[in-house]
Amino acid sequence: MPVFDYDPPDRFVAGAVGQPGARAFFLQARSESRLTTVSLEKFQVAALADRLDELLDEVLRRSGGETQVPAMAPADLADNAPLDMPIDEDFKVGTMALAWDPDSAQVVIEAQEITDEEETEPPEPALLRVRVSPGVARAFTQRALALVSAGRPPCPLCAQPLDADGHICVRLNGYRTSSQGGA
Numbered sequence: 001m002p003v004f005d006y007d008p009p010d011r012f013v014a015g016a017v018g019q020p021g022a023r024a025f026f027l028q029a030r031s032e033s034r035l036t037t038v039s040l041e042k043f044q045v046a047a048l049a050d051r052l053d054e055l056l057d058e059v060l061r062r063s064g065g066e067t068q069v070p071a072m073a074p075a076d077l078a079d080n081a082p083l084d085m086p087i088d089e090d091f092k093v094g095t096m097a098l099a100w101d102p103d104s105a106q107v108v109i110e111a112q113e114i115t116d117e118e119e120t121e122p123p124e125p126a127l128l129r130v131r132v133s134p135g136v137a138r139a140f141t142q143r144a145l146a147l148v149s150a151g152r153p154p155c156p157l158c159a160q161p162l163d164a165d166g167h168i169c170v171r172l173n174g175y176r177t178s179s180q181g182g183a
Helices: 042-063 134-149
Strands: 003-006 011-017 024-031 034-040 091-101 106-113 127-132
Touching (some): 011 134, 034 106, 042 106, 042 134, 127 134
Parallel strands (some): 034 091
Antiparallel strands (some): 024 034, 091 106, 106 127
């Protein structure tokens, strides 16, 4: 099982390539000349960002403010640069795990390769393990949430994503809505 370990990375970000509605989502970790890129689904990016925020809020609450966890992403840690090139997928993410390491005061993020459960002897899945400071984790979360919300706008009736030419809306009994707001 290959383990891509970054403790800490020079850069850890979520990003997407393509047009809204047809984007591919990635996590990237970089240290010096090493770059690891893993693909995942949009909902996984959203879930990771939400859980990271919850974890950091809980660490802050339990420590009574003793732990150096910022309540918001520090502006100097914001990373709005595009993904590093080339975007060569090392593996596709199946499961993810989060943990707080109290000894180093870091967040540990693990993304494990999706495996084919039908194989009788599946190979050991690859793993991306990243250790980041609470500030970097907050900055990651801020970028990831902005990335997820930058997709297609929701239909005002059913909240499903609108394509450029509208969509078949279940609230209108299958009639097509346009992205301009009419039916």
